[in-house]
Amino acid sequence: MNENKTMNPITNPITNPITEGDVQSWPLWEVFIRSRQGLDHKHVGSLHAADAPMAIENARDVYTRRMEGISIWVVESRFIHASNPDEAGSFYDPANDKVYRHPTFYDLPDELKHM
Amino acid sequence: MDKMSGMFAAADEKVFQDKVDRDIRIEPKDWMPEAYRKTLIRQISQHAHSEIVGMLPEANWITRAPSLKRKATLIAKVQDEAGHGLYLYSAAETLGIGRDEMIGQLHSGKAKYSSIFNYPAISWADMGAIGWLVDGAAILNQIPLCRASYGPYARAMVRICKEESFHQRQGFEILLVLSRGSEAQRRMCQDAIDRWWWPSVMMFGPNDDASPNSAQSMLWKIKRFSNDELRQRFVDVCAEQVKLLGMRLPDEQLSWNAERQQYDFGPINWEEFWNVINGNGPCNKERLTARVQAHADGAWVREAALAHARKNAARQKKEGEGKAA
Numbered sequence: 262m263n264e265n266k267t268m269n270p271i272t273n274p275i276t277n278p279i280t281e282g283d284v285q286s287w288p289l290w291e292v293f294i295r296s297r298q299g300l301d302h303k304h305v306g307s308l309h310a311a312d313a314p315m316a317i318e319n320a321r322d323v324y325t326r327r328m329e330g331i332s333i334w335v336v337e338s339r340f341i342h343a344s345n346p347d348e349a350g351s352f353y354d355p356a357n358d359k360v361y362r363h364p365t366f367y368d369l370p371d372e373l374k375h376m
Numbered sequence: 377m378d379k380m381s382g383m384f385a386a387a388d389e390k391v392f393q394d395k396v397d398r399d400i401r402i403e404p405k406d407w408m409p410e411a412y413r414k415t416l417i418r419q420i421s422q423h424a425h426s427e428i429v430g431m432l433p434e435a436n437w438i439t440r441a442p443s444l445k446r447k448a449t450l451i452a453k454v455q456d457e458a459g460h461g462l463y464l465y466s467a468a469e470t471l472g473i474g475r476d477e478m479i480g481q482l483h484s485g486k487a488k489y490s491s492i493f494n495y496p497a498i499s500w501a502d503m504g505a506i507g508w509l510v511d512g513a514a515i516l517n518q519i520p521l522c523r524a525s526y527g528p529y530a531r532a533m534v535r536i537c538k539e540e541s542f543h544q545r546q547g548f549e550i551l552l553v554l555s556r557g558s559e560a561q562r563r564m565c566q567d568a569i570d571r572w573w574w575p576s577v578m579m580f581g582p583n584d585d586a587s588p589n590s591a592q593s594m595l596w597k598i599k600r601f602s603n604d605e606l607r608q609r610f611v612d613v614c615a616e617q618v619k620l621l622g623m624r625l626p627d628e629q630l631s632w633n634a635e636r637q638q639y640d641f642g643p644i645n646w647e648e649f650w651n652v653i654n655g656n657g658p659c660n661k662e663r664l665t666a667r668v669q670a671h672a673d674g675a676w677v678r679e680a681a682l683a684h685a686r687k688n689a690a691r692q693k694k695e696g697e698g699k700a701a
Contacts, residue, residue: 286476287682289469306532307466309475311678312685323459326452327539346405 289338290316294330302334396597401527404470417471421478424464425489431457433497449546456539463532470528483668492575494657501568507547509576515540516610520600555621570626578649580607615639
């Protein structure tokens with residue numbers, strides 16, 4: 262995959278201030294929270310932390326002060342790869358003309374029950 | 377700019393504005409006009425700075441709170457404000473500015489924060505007045521921002537608004553208790569309202585005719601209501617709420633206008649407003665000094681945490697290599 266397609270979705274790739282080996286600042290982390298058992302982890306925001314344990318503790322303090330979560334995932338932002346919105350048109354094109362993938366595509370009599 | 381790239385930029389801008397017009401949120405990697413990005417960075421970082429500096433007038437009262445319940449509440453409120461600052465800094469960072477750069481702009485005085493925090497909190501009743509009036513004004517400003525066109529900003533504002541409601545209610549409750557107390561407590565309550573009323577009214581910013589950037593921000597849906605519209609709403613709400621306290625707002629010209637179905641209110645002292653914004657308020661210097669000091673005092677902690685993390689990472693790497701060998 263070409264470099265441009267794997268840009269960090271969170272920070273602007275042109276001016277992204279967080280680089281590996283930056284001696285000054287704590288890296289940026291993305292935070293994902295499972296709000297209750299049975300639900301997916303959902304992206305809630307980001308924060309800075311020196312390492313993963315600190316990122317998880319900070320995420321608890323910043324994003325779950327009112328019992329919003331029972332499980333936290335953190336990942337350093339620079340490890341996230343994303344699709345490019347500029348190419349969304351062609352990228353999602355293959356699904357565009359496949360209405361037959363939806364149940365409503367099929368014309369069936371109203372008398373047909375339990376389907 | 378050559379003709380071709382000029383055409384591309386115009387097309388991009390049209391796609392962008394079309395999305396905004398149709399209330400489709402703009403996300404970090406989407407194309408956006410440079411001026412939109414700059415305006416957002418300025419507005420969001422100022423907002424973040426306001427949350428962070430806003431902790432200072434209240435911190436003073438944590439050790440002086442009249443009961444354990446009030447103390448716990450105040451700590452929770454101040455902690456929320458730190459959290460709100462962090463949500464907002466994160467939202468601004470998605471636009472390509474670094475946290476350190478924003479902090480630097482605050483400390484150098486290049487970036488502003490809400491001028492309300494340059495007033496002193498001199499009595500316990502101020503904790504009530506700040507919650508009721510300052511947080512009340514902030515909420516009116518912030519609710520429309522939950523629908524702002526920039527996704528990360530709008531999402532941060534949704535979380536902030538949810539949490540802000542308790543701030544305002546606890547503030548009003550502080551004043552309510554004082555208003556039902558002794559004569560001295562009632563005086564203290566009225567005094568706090570007298571001092572915080574006008575600065576709170578000013579929080580909505582200059583009058584519409586003196587706010588040249590508003591039109592563009594409205595077009596971009598960063599702003600949904602004008603300064604004067606929001607200010608009027610605030611006055612109308614507070615003029616009724618103050619009756620429950622048996623107190624008065626310090627404005628001789630405040631009166632119900634049956635024709636407009638709104639309150640008329642007296643002139644705002646804009647000279648004071650600009651004075652405080654330009655650094656000459658009662659606490660500007662104190663607030664900034666406290667921020668810079670806190671940041672400098674924390675430097676060794678930040679460095680130590682980073683050194684510790686790197687040492688751990690190196691150790692883990694070495695152990696991994698040892699096992700592999």
